[in-house]
Amino acid sequence: MPLIQFIIKKRLTAARNMIRSGMPAMDACMLCGFNDYSNFHKAFKKEFGKSPKEFRKI
Numbered sequence: 001m002p003l004i005q006f007i008i009k010k011r012l013t014a015a016r017n018m019i020r021s022g023m024p025a026m027d028a029c030m031l032c033g034f035n036d037y038s039n040f041h042k043a044f045k046k047e048f049g050k051s052p053k054e055f056r057k058i
Contacts, residue, residue: 008043009047011032011033011034012032012043012044012047012048014028014031014032015028015029015031015032015034015040015044015052016044016048016055018031018032019052019055019056020055020056025037025040025052025053025056028052029052040052
């Protein structure tokens with residue numbers, strides 16, 4: 001796995017944990033180093049199969 005993919009995966013996992021604990025997705029996005037919510041949304045959905053909003057409902 002290339003280094004950049006590893007870093008993105010770690011950031012997405014951290015964001016997922018923040019969202020799971022009740023943090024708004026936008027805040028998790030910014031705290032995990034994503035500067036653009038649309039890119040975060042696409043990467044999150046690709047990694048976990050659900051959007052951040054759908055994941056929060058779980």
